[in-house]
Amino acid sequence: xxxxxxxxxxxxxxxxxxxxxxxxxxxxxxxxxxxxxxxxxxxxxxxxxxxxxxxxxxxxxxxxxxxxxxxxxxxxxxxxxxxxxxxxxxxxxxxxxxxxxxxxxxxxxxxxxxxxxxxxxxxxxxxxxxxxxxxxxxxxxxxxxxxxxxxxxxxxxxxxxxxxxxxxxxxxxxxxxxxxxxxxxxxxxxxxxxxxxxxxxxxxxxxxxxxxxxxxxxxxxxxxxxxxxxxxxxxxxxxxxxxxxxxxxxxxxxxxxxxxxxxxxxxxxxxxxxxxxxxxxxxxxxxxxxxxxxxxxxxxxxxxxxxxxxxxxxxxxxxxxxxxxxxxxxxxxxxxxxxxxxxxxxxxxxxxxxxxxxxxxxxxxxxxxxxxxxxxxxxxxxxxxxxxxxxxxxxxxxxxxxxxxxxxxxxxxxxxxxxxxxxxxxxxxxxxxxxxxxxxxxxxxxxxxxxxxxxxxxxxxxxxxxxxxxxxxxxxxxxxxxxxxxxxxxxxxxxxxxxxxxxxxxxxxxxxxxxxxxxxxxxxxxxxxxxxxxxxxxxxxxxxxxxxxxxxxxxxxxxxxxxxxxxxxxxxxxxxxxxxxxxxxxxxxxxxxxxxxxxxxxxxxxxxxxxxxxxxxxxxxxxxxxxxxxxxxxxxxxxxxxxxxxxxxxxxxxxxxxxxxxxxxxxxxxxxxxxxxxxxxxxxxxxxxxxxxxxxxxxxxxxxxxxxx
Numbered sequence: 001x002x003x004x005x006x007x008x009x010x011x012x013x014x015x016x017x018x019x020x021x022x023x024x025x026x027x028x029x030x031x032x033x034x035x036x037x038x039x040x041x042x043x044x045x046x047x048x049x050x051x052x053x054x055x056x057x058x059x060x061x062x063x064x065x066x067x068x069x070x071x072x073x074x075x076x077x078x079x080x081x082x083x084x085x086x087x088x089x090x091x092x093x094x095x096x097x098x099x100x101x102x103x104x105x106x107x108x109x110x111x112x113x114x115x116x117x118x119x120x121x122x123x124x125x126x127x128x129x130x131x132x133x134x135x136x137x138x139x140x141x142x143x144x145x146x147x148x149x150x151x152x153x154x155x156x157x158x159x160x161x162x163x164x165x166x167x168x169x170x171x172x173x174x175x176x177x178x179x180x181x182x183x184x185x186x187x188x189x190x191x192x193x194x195x196x197x198x199x200x201x202x203x204x205x206x207x208x209x210x211x212x213x214x215x216x217x218x219x220x221x222x223x224x225x226x227x228x229x230x231x232x233x234x235x236x237x238x239x240x241x242x243x244x245x246x247x248x249x250x251x252x253x254x255x256x257x258x259x260x261x262x263x264x265x266x267x268x269x270x271x272x273x274x275x276x277x278x279x280x281x282x283x284x285x286x287x288x289x290x291x292x293x294x295x296x297x298x299x300x301x302x303x304x305x306x307x308x309x310x311x312x313x314x315x316x317x318x319x320x321x322x323x324x325x326x327x328x329x330x331x332x333x334x335x336x337x338x339x340x341x342x343x344x345x346x347x348x349x350x351x352x353x354x355x356x357x358x359x360x361x362x363x364x365x366x367x368x369x370x371x372x373x374x375x376x377x378x379x380x381x382x383x384x385x386x387x388x389x390x391x392x393x394x395x396x397x398x399x400x401x402x403x404x405x406x407x408x409x410x411x412x413x414x415x416x417x418x419x420x421x422x423x424x425x426x427x428x429x430x431x432x433x434x435x436x437x438x439x440x441x442x443x444x445x446x447x448x449x450x451x452x453x454x455x456x457x458x459x460x461x462x463x464x465x466x467x468x469x470x471x472x473x474x475x476x477x478x479x480x481x482x483x484x485x486x487x488x489x490x491x492x493x494x495x496x497x498x499x500x501x502x503x504x505x506x507x508x509x510x511x512x513x514x515x516x517x518x519x520x521x522x523x524x525x526x527x528x529x530x531x532x533x534x535x536x537x538x539x540x541x542x543x544x545x546x547x548x549x550x551x552x553x554x555x556x557x558x559x560x561x562x563x564x565x566x567x568x569x570x571x572x573x574x575x576x577x578x579x580x581x582x583x584x585x586x587x588x589x590x591x592x593x594x595x596x597x598x599x600x601x602x603x604x605x606x607x608x609x610x611x612x613x614x615x616x617x618x619x620x621x622x623x624x625x626x627x628x629x630x631x632x633x634x635x636x637x638x639x640x641x642x643x644x645x646x647x648x649x650x651x652x653x654x655x656x657x658x659x660x661x662x663x664x665x666x667x668x669x670x671x672x673x674x675x676x677x678x679x680x681x682x683x684x685x686x687x688x689x690x691x692x693x694x695x696x697x698x699x700x701x702x703x704x705x706x707x708x709x
């Protein structure tokens with residue numbers, strides 16, 4: 001990529017956000033000077049056309065090579081083209097309400113064409129006096145184009161001519177060769193399609209002219225299959241007749257013998273068709289002719305009837321008797337026909353009959369249709385200008401917004417609007433998450449997104465009964481993760497305000513906030529203590545159950561699956577265990593007493609510092625590690641995983657991250673009642689317990705001489 005030094009002719013403005021300097025684009029001159037801005041200062045070098053919240057038609061117009069990505073040269077080309085068409089560059093900033101006709105340049109050929117097209121478009125819309133043309137005006141261009149016969153795209157439709165014969169040929173070509181979509185939205189044909197149809201028609205007619213003997217065999221493929229089935233049997237018959245002429249004894253021997261016929265007599269002839277088919281085709285005689293109507297072997301009668309109808313009649317005429325000479329003539333004719341048929345032209349034009357194709361040649365239809373194509377292309381500059389009017393209005397409306405989400409990430413970091421990569425807001429766990437990105441492949445996205453150091457939840461979103469589906473990755477940047485679990489449900493609102501049912505399907509865990517890191521050790525200790533108490537309680541409950549069962553079962557009886565009786569109580573062993581437990585409790589008590597003694601000996605102003613130090617000792621490592629990771633949170637890796645090419649370290653620091661997650665708060669001035677009819681009832685034993693602990697601590701301090709009285 002070419003690197004351009006920043007020109008001294010344009011004074012750039014930058015602002016600091018996300019840990020890097022971003023260019024401030026505010027005027028039309030800023031957009032037109034982008035070619036002078038060093039590529040290394042661009043926030044992104046590429047972004048996908050799909051999966052971003054931006055006008056898709058505008059992105060398609062900017063994506064000149066149609067590869068599905070917007071790149072730096074395409075942004076520069078769009079800005080340069082729009083600037084060349086305008087004499088007022090501020091239209092690139094103020095064009096959201098439309099482009100002033102007076103702002104379109106008349107000094108260039110392209111600008112003049114666009115201005116004339118804009119006026120024509122407004123006149124066709126019934127607004128000839130309008131001074132501004134908007135994107136919505138150009139969106140009605142399809143309606144205008146649908147009312148015209150020619151629109152300069154090199155495609156003609158059946159409506160392009162009043163000649164019914166030509167319109168019929170357009171329909172036939174579409175049925176044979178397919179169609180292209182005209183600017184009006186109708187199906188049409190191009191010059192290439194007409195020329196290909198003409199060439200195939202000529203080749204097909206030339207092949208038909210070579211048909212031997214002018215035969216018109218219906219269903220040739222089936223006829224040839226029948227021919228190769230019957231031909232060996234016919235050859236066999238005529239050879240038998242020739243043998244009968246050679247030796248009169250063959251008349252008797254080559255026909256069915258009395259023994260063969262007698263063997264068939266008692267059997268069900270309908271079940272032995274194959275054996276009958278092996279008999280001669282007809283009675284062998286010295287005359288050597290075959291009666292095609294009478295005397296045919298029943299197993300071959302239908303095949304011979306089809307042969308006479310489908311092959312003999314088209315090639316030799318309606319014969320009732322076939323002699324050996326005519327048989328040889330028939331074989332020669334079929335051989336020629338089969339050779340001709342094997343050379344047939346494979347083209348979709350063959351669906352039309354020969355007479356229709358001859359009409360195509362006789363009427364010189366190709367030249368007439370190509371003349372319509374030329375007539376349509378003659379208007380190409382005028383109608384292309386209408387498309388350019390749409391391009392200009394869209395660039396004036398959208399180009400600055402795109403640049404502020406591509407050259408810089410101004411919309412995202414200033415909060416003046418959602419960035420184009422933000423697909424909506426997720427409401428879950430009493431919070432709203434604003435950094436939500438549409439994802440197509442969760443597994444692929446997670447590989448790179450994990451490097452962003454951002455806590456992510458992937459949610460499958462559905463609506464309309466599950467027919468509409470999408471997946472989003474939401475960044476959790478404030479609060480905690482205690483209640484974020486796979487399978488939990490929330491609601492996702494897209495940029496159009498539609499609500500989707502969202503379900504967490506995957507979580508990538510990273511630190512969320514300093515507050516979470518501070519309380520995390522205590523939560524882990526509490527969880528560990530809780531699990532230990534649960535295990536002790538479960539063991540105690542199980543022991544009580546076993547004891548109760550043992551007391552209920554009479555002496556001398558034993559359950560089938562009962563465990564062996566425990567060994568007798570060992571007093572010595574129990575005493576040793578009790579002594580060890582006592583020593584442990586004593587040691588713990590001594591340690592606690594020593595700590596309290598040292599604590600109470602401190603001056604009163606040092607006691608809070610000690611408590612703070614203890615808390616820092618417990619939470620400090622967790623806070624430090626979380627702080628390091630929170631400083632590494634990177635928006636770029638999230639976007640790179642979605643097909644972007646982010647060109648800088650777009651950080652999400654702690655204050656900015658907190659702004660991306662909204663916490664539940666009561667409205668200002670809200671009146672809250674503290675009375676809860678279902679609150680747990682307070683019991684006095686807690687007060688007495690706290691009071692007892694305080695008294696014991698005071699007595700211990702007094703006995704140690706720590707109190708002044």
